[in-house]
Amino acid sequence: MVQFYDIREVSSESLSINLENDIVEKPKYDLSMSKGFRVLKNGFWGLFFGNADDKVGLKLAEKNVVSKGDAEVVNVKSEGKFLFKAKINPKDVDIEEKINLLKEIEGVLKSSKIVSTRIAYLENVRKFSYKDSNGSEVYYEVPRIGVIIHAFAKGETLQFYSKRLLKVGGFEVFNNKPFELAEEVKDVLNKLVNAKTPPSGEMNVIMDSSLAGVFIHEAFGHAVEADHVLQNSSVVADRLNTKVADESVNVYDDPSIQEFGFYSFDDEGVKAEKKAIIENGILKSFLHSKETASKLNGKAGNARAQGVDEPLVRMSNTYIDEGNYTFDELLENAEIYLIGSRGGETNPATGYFHFNAQYGYIVKNGEIAEMIRDVSLSGNTLKILHSIKVGKGVKFDPGFCGKAGQLVPVADGAPPSLVKAFVGGA
Amino acid sequence: MEAAKFLEKNADAWEIFKAKEHLKVLKIENNRIKSVNEGLEEGYAVRVVVNGKVGFASGNDLMEICKNAIKIARISEERLEEFPFSKHKKAEGIHDKRFDESDNWLLESAEVVLNTIDEFGCIINSTIEAGKNEVTIVNSSGLDCTETSTSFGGLVEVVREDSSSYEIQESRKMDVDFEWMTKKAAKLTLEGLKAVKLDKGVYDVVLSPIAVHQLLFFALYPAFSAENFLKGRSALKIGDEVGKITIVDDGKLKGGLFTSSFDDEGMDTKKTVVVDRGEFRSFLADFKYSKELNIDATGNCYREELNSYPTIAPTNVVLDFKDKVELEGEKILEIHAFIGSHTSNPVSGDFSLECMNAVLIDKERIPIKTAMIYGNVYEFLKKIDGFGRDTRQFENTITPSILFRDVVVSG
Numbered sequence: 001m002v003q004f005y006d007i008r009e010v011s012s013e014s015l016s017i018n019l020e021n022d023i024v025e026k027p028k029y030d031l032s033m034s035k036g037f038r039v040l041k042n043g044f045w046g047l048f049f050g051n052a053d054d055k056v057g058l059k060l061a062e063k064n065v066v067s068k069g070d071a072e073v074v075n076v077k078s079e080g081k082f083l084f085k086a087k088i089n090p091k092d093v094d095i096e097e098k099i100n101l102l103k104e105i106e107g108v109l110k111s112s113k114i115v116s117t118r119i120a121y122l123e124n125v126r127k128f129s130y131k132d133s134n135g136s137e138v139y140y141e142v143p144r145i146g147v148i149i150h151a152f153a154k155g156e157t158l159q160f161y162s163k164r165l166l167k168v169g170g171f172e173v174f175n176n177k178p179f180e181l182a183e184e185v186k187d188v189l190n191k192l193v194n195a196k197t198p199p200s201g202e203m204n205v206i207m208d209s210s211l212a213g214v215f216i217h218e219a220f221g222h223a224v225e226a227d228h229v230l231q232n233s234s235v236v237a238d239r240l241n242t243k244v245a246d247e248s249v250n251v252y253d254d255p256s257i258q259e260f261g262f263y264s265f266d267d268e269g270v271k272a273e274k275k276a277i278i279e280n281g282i283l284k285s286f287l288h289s290k291e292t293a294s295k296l297n298g299k300a301g302n303a304r305a306q307g308v309d310e311p312l313v314r315m316s317n318t319y320i321d322e323g324n325y326t327f328d329e330l331l332e333n334a335e336i337y338l339i340g341s342r343g344g345e346t347n348p349a350t351g352y353f354h355f356n357a358q359y360g361y362i363v364k365n366g367e368i369a370e371m372i373r374d375v376s377l378s379g380n381t382l383k384i385l386h387s388i389k390v391g392k393g394v395k396f397d398p399g400f401c402g403k404a405g406q407l408v409p410v411a412d413g414a415p416p417s418l419v420k421a422f423v424g425g426a
Numbered sequence: 427m428e429a430a431k432f433l434e435k436n437a438d439a440w441e442i443f444k445a446k447e448h449l450k451v452l453k454i455e456n457n458r459i460k461s462v463n464e465g466l467e468e469g470y471a472v473r474v475v476v477n478g479k480v481g482f483a484s485g486n487d488l489m490e491i492c493k494n495a496i497k498i499a500r501i502s503e504e505r506l507e508e509f510p511f512s513k514h515k516k517a518e519g520i521h522d523k524r525f526d527e528s529d530n531w532l533l534e535s536a537e538v539v540l541n542t543i544d545e546f547g548c549i550i551n552s553t554i555e556a557g558k559n560e561v562t563i564v565n566s567s568g569l570d571c572t573e574t575s576t577s578f579g580g581l582v583e584v585v586r587e588d589s590s591s592y593e594i595q596e597s598r599k600m601d602v603d604f605e606w607m608t609k610k611a612a613k614l615t616l617e618g619l620k621a622v623k624l625d626k627g628v629y630d631v632v633l634s635p636i637a638v639h640q641l642l643f644f645a646l647y648p649a650f651s652a653e654n655f656l657k658g659r660s661a662l663k664i665g666d667e668v669g670k671i672t673i674v675d676d677g678k679l680k681g682g683l684f685t686s687s688f689d690d691e692g693m694d695t696k697k698t699v700v701v702d703r704g705e706f707r708s709f710l711a712d713f714k715y716s717k718e719l720n721i722d723a724t725g726n727c728y729r730e731e732l733n734s735y736p737t738i739a740p741t742n743v744v745l746d747f748k749d750k751v752e753l754e755g756e757k758i759l760e761i762h763a764f765i766g767s768h769t770s771n772p773v774s775g776d777f778s779l780e781c782m783n784a785v786l787i788d789k790e791r792i793p794i795k796t797a798m799i800y801g802n803v804y805e806f807l808k809k810i811d812g813f814g815r816d817t818r819q820f821e822n823t824i825t826p827s828i829l830f831r832d833v834v835v836s837g
Contacts, residue, residue, distance in 0.1 A: 014733075017501070021657055024503040029494045030733040031485040032469060045461030051468075051486065064462035066533060071460060095501050116658035152659050152773060160659070160773045197776075200800070200836055231455055232549040233585050310463055345766040347782065349590040352796060354780035356769030374776035376769065378798060424778040424798045424836060 002062070004040040004073050004290075006132035007054055008267065009033070010308050014124040015090075019102035021116055036308030037061040043069035049308045073290040074300055075134050078271055082140040082264035086170025090123045090145055093171050101147070101178065108182035109151050113190050116152040122166070130269035138269040142262065144168050144409060146398070147178050151185050155193025159373065161185050161358060166398035166409070168262040191371050192359055198372040198425035199362075203335040205377060206418050209395035211357055213412030214341040215419075216251055216320050217401070219353035219381040221412075224277055224285075225302075225313040225403075226292030228348050235351035235382060239283050245385035247281035248323050253302065255316035259411035260398030263304070267311040270301040277318075278385075289313045306406035314403060319413030323390025330391050330418045334363040338377060338423075341397075351381040372425065379421035391415040429472075429488045430564065436496050437474035441509040441565040441691065442488070444470050445732045447557065448525075452532040454552040457543065459536050469732045473509065480504045484733040510713040510723065511567035512694045519681030520575040522599045528556035531578070531600055538604040539582060546612040549585040554604075563692040573687050578602050584611040589618030591762065591783045594636070594820070598681050614762060614783045621793040624786065624837035629759040631799065631833040635816070638745070639823035640767035641777065645803040647822070648772035650675075650700055651738040652711035652719045661775055661804070666706040669807025672746040673701035675710055677725045682742035683819055688725070690736055695725035703748070712738050745825040751812030753827065757788045759797070759835060760827075775803035781835075798836045809833060 011033040018026040036049040037057040046064030048057055090098075102119045109117050123145045130138040146166030153159055163181040167173040207215055228234040236244055245251075255263045255272035263272050268290050276284045286296065289303035292313055303311035331337070337360055344355030356376045362369045396413035433440035449465040471484040472495040481499025483491045524531070535554045543550045555578070562572040579596035582604075591614035593607040633641065646668075654660040662668070677695025679685050689695055691713055699707050711719060712727035715738060728739035762783035770777035778800030786792040814827035 015498075024501060026504065026735045027481055027498045027502045028733075028735050029483040029498050031483075031487070031490065031494070032733065033486060034467065044459070045463075047461060047463035048465070049463070050466035060464065064464050066462055066529070067459050069458055069460055095498075099501060118657075154658075157776075158659075158661055158773050160771070200798075227455075231551045231583075231585070233551065233583065233590065235588070310461070342769045342771075343766070344769060347590060347765060349585045350588050352765065352780065354766035354769070354798075356766065356778065374771055374774070374778065376766070376778035376780075376798070376800070378766075378780045378796070422796075422798065422836070424800045 002039055002041045004075070004133050005058055006038050006130065006268065007057065008036040008308050009129045011127045012124060012307070014122065017098060017102065017121045019106055019119045022106055024099055034308045039065060040071055040073060041065045043071045045071055047310055071291055072294045074294045076270065076300065077134040078136045078138055078265065078269045080138050080265060080271060084142045084168060086143050086172065088171035090143065090170050101174065105147065105149060105178050105182045108179050109186050111186050111190060113153040113155055113193055114151050114186065115154050118150040120148045122146050130265070132269060136269045138265045140264045142168055142264065143170055144260065145170060145173055149178070149182055149185050151189055153189040153193045157193060159189060159192045161189045161192060164398060166260045168258050168260065188359060192373055195359060195371040195373040198336065198360065198375040198423060200424045202420060202422050204333050204418060205421055205423060206330050206334045206337040206416055208339045208416050209414050210340045210397040211338050211355065212320060212414035212417040213397050214344055214355055215353070216414055217315060217318050217410065217412040218344045218346045218355065220251065220385065221315045221318045222346055222403070223348040223351065223381065224287055226286040226288045226296055226298060227313045229286055230292060230295060233349040235348060236283055240286070242283060243281050244283045244382060245278050245281045246388055248390055249278055249281050249385060249388060250321040251278040251319070252276055252321060253287060253315050253318045257317045259317045259396045261316035261410040263316060266301050266303045267305045268300060268303040272316070273301055287313050287315065304408045306408055309406050312404055312406065314408055315401065315410055317396060317411040317413065319394055319396065320390060320415065320417065322392050322394055322415050325389050325391045325418070327391055327416055330389060330416060331363060332366045334418060336423055337361045337363050337368060338375060346381070352378065353381055354378040375423060375425045377421050377423060384419045384421055387420055389418040391417055429492050432489065432492050433474060434566065437476050439475040439508045439566045441473045441563065442470060443690065443729070444562040446560040449555065449557045450528055450532060452536055452554045454536055454539060454550060457540060457550055462532065471729070471732055474499050475506050475508070476500065478505055478507065480506045482735055506714055509565040509567050509569070510691060510693050511569050512688065512692060514571060514687040514694045515678065517678055517685045517687040517695065520598045520685050522576045522578070524600050525556060525558045525576045532556060535580065535602065535604045539608050542605050542608040543584070543612060546616060548612050548615055550582055550608065552580060552582045554580045563688070565692065569692045571688055571692055575686065577683065580604055580607060582607050582611050584615040586615050587619060589615050589621065591615045591618065596683055598683065617785065617791065617793045618783060621795040624794045624797050624835065626836045628832050629835050630756060631830045631835065632753055632758050632760045632827050633830065634762050634827050635818050635820045635823065635825050636763045637761045638825045638828055639820045640764045641779070641803065642823060643821065644767050644772060645770040645775045645777045647740050647743065649775070650710045650740060652709040652715035653738050655709055656715060656718055659773055661773065662706050664706060667704055668701045668706050668804065669810055670704040670747065671701060671807065671810060672699070672703055674699050674744045674746070675724065675726065675740050675742070676744055677741035679742040679744065684741040684822055689727040690729040691727040693723045693725045693727060695741060698724045710738055710740060712736065740822050742819065742824055743822045745823065747810060747813040749812045750815060751829055753814050753829060758829070760785045760787055777801065777803060796837065799833055806830065
């Protein structure tokens with residue numbers, strides 16, 4: 001017997017333009033639409049994606065129910081419509097103005113050491129409609145926009161540095177921010193090409209907001225995705241309602257904040273809401289899809305997909321909330337200060353993580369000293385969360401999370417935080 | 427074709443890329459078959475040259491895409507005169523007609539995974555995939571080519587308590603060995619339960635084919651791109667020293683995972699010696715950058731997805747070294763995979779990577795909890811002292827395990 005079905009239709013319209021070494025390159029426009037169908041029958045999921053009529057699509061999905069299983073879903077009906085209105089719709093802005101923005105950013109980057117630049121402009125509108133066997137009907141439109149600034153410079157070594165500004169919304173998100181980021185890229189690169197390699201070993205490390213944000217997303221966030229819990233590949237699978245971090249630690253996932261991971265409804269049509277993951281050091285909840293919520297008695301609302309692929313349990317805007325330490329207090333006990341992230345990876349089953357910072361500084365006697373490059377940070381998540389000292393002021397950094405090969409926009413946030421972890425370098 | 431007529435009239439040069447994909451994915455979660463997902467998608471990507479400048483658009487509606495490509499070419503400053511015409515030598519071993527029987531194959535493979543894991547008492551999660559791709563490229567230089575290829579593969583992740591491991595295998599044919607994959611990941615997982623701390627020190631290290639690919643794909647291969655070189659983003663120039671190994675990019679390798687008769691803009695694929703016994707000999711280029719660099723195109727144009735802008739990427743990268751070594755009997759640190767390899771510095775080649783499933787072999791096998799290696803890929807390649815005999819293809823790279831001497835490893 002069919003227990004549940006749903007139909008998703010996603011259309012995506014995107015424009016991207018690169019300015020590479022002052023030349024407008026790779027201008028790209030994409031408008032695509034596809035549909036995804038899921039049928040849950042005898043505890044087994046059959047899925048089909050492609051452009052098909054609803055009836056045909058559901059039949060093709062049902063044909064893929066080839067066995068029996070123990071899957072179930074929470075049966076919730078959701079209805080709603082949400083149109084995110086950008087203050088300045090990018091479609092009303094001439095493409096020449098978008099190119100001008102890139103050229104002005106390029107102008108800021110001019111410096112004798114910078115040998116190559118790549119600045120990308122991106123805009124996208126995702127239109128999502130959803131219906132299911134419980135009578136749900138949901139529709140939303142959300143625009144996203146941003147610039148990614150990459151520069152390469154040569155000194156003692158060839159180095160690159162990048163910053164990105166990616167948000168939900170329209171042209172209003174820019175203001176002066178891209179130019180401030182470009183200034184930062186130039187200043188950092190000019191020093192980075194002559195920076196030294198870092199020391200290695202276990203040390204007291206300050207992660208800046210960006211790196212601490214990546215830490216909470218990668219090292220902890222993935223372990224609280226309930227599909228990992230059900231796959232027995234989460235280090236916190238049996239830790240619900242127990243202490244997993246110092247009592248000063250609070251961690252939330254909040255898709256309603258207008259950062260890059262924003263959504264109004266998830267890809268199972270469930271209205272988005274803020275979830276407390278850790279409060280006062282206690283693990284309060286996992287993140288759920290309709291299926292994991294049914295199995296683990298949780299709350300759905302974190303199922304997301306790239307296009308019409310299979311919705312998986314995902315994060316949105318995930319952050320460590322503000323703590324009590326001033327930056328100077330963190331500096332007093334620090335040996336290294338690490339800034340930004342070139343990405344990272346975690347084994348959620350063991351809790352071991354590994355990140356690369358964009359650069360860092362040696363800290364001597366509470367003062368920031370010389371710059372270091374190509375520095376990585378690794379350790380065990382739970383060990384670190386028990387001794388973390390959280391600073392003030394949450395800042396978000398946007399990015400794309402690539403779980404199971406599906407990219408979805410997210411933002412990670414945190415205040416600067418002090419941890420004890422392994423530092424390594426080239 | 428209506429679209430071709432429209433483009434002929436409105437563009438100086440044009441190219442229509444059509445992709446049709448049929449994909450089937452079976453998922454095993456927690457030792458049970460959970461779902462089968464099937465996708466059937468078709469779409470187009472069009473490049474045009476208008477007034478000597480290139481525009482690109484993609485999607486489902488071909489006429490709409492053609493109009494959008496012409497519209498966006500207006501603001502482009504990317505120069506190109508024409509799209510390539512090329513004759514193709516047919517690639518071998520990339521199409522298995524048995525794709526039509528893949529429903530049964532998925533279920534039979536899942537049975538093998540589940541039966542194999544039974545004796546190990548571990549949790550297994552797995553995805554098993556069968557895919558068929560049809561690519562057609564037509565352009566204003568008279569090119570009109572089509573090719574169908576298939577791929578079959580699997581990923582198994584085995585977990586027990588706080589230990590885990592994974593193994594991946596992919597093939598153009600329906601010959602993936604799920605028993606071998608499952609056993610290998612399960613053995614490493616069980617071994618990992620007894621893992622101990624490693625003392626920081628200098629070790630002779632053996633990287634598995636997986637680890638070799640993860641290191642080189644992010645830290646070395648980007649430097650092979652002619653575009654990166656011309657834009658000042660490659661650490662390499664012709665004649666530079668790259669260890670003592672030989673690296674060949676071979677787009678026609680029989681049965682290779684990245685083998686095709688023609689690349690993603692229709693150029694003939696071929697064998698390019700990139701590094702010859704340690705000497706850097708050739709960049710990899712698509713049509714545009716081969717002209718700018720004044721070399722023959724190497725057939726390395728690549729589109730990651732239908733809507734991706736064509737770029738330069740390696741195909742099958744075959745590694746070779748003059749000395750084969752028997753790795754038995756030596757004190758070595760064997761590394762199965764890395765965590766976080768995409769964080770390597772693609773420009774300078776610097777890397778620092780966390781090891782996964784590392785085992786110290788010193789008469790007996792001693793599994794290691796954590797180990798990190800770091801360095802610069804160009805220096806690191808000089809430490810190679812021998813190749814093993816367990817050659818396989820993992821993603822782009824075809825290599826056996828490789829022995830590196832005197833590597834600093836922190837525990």
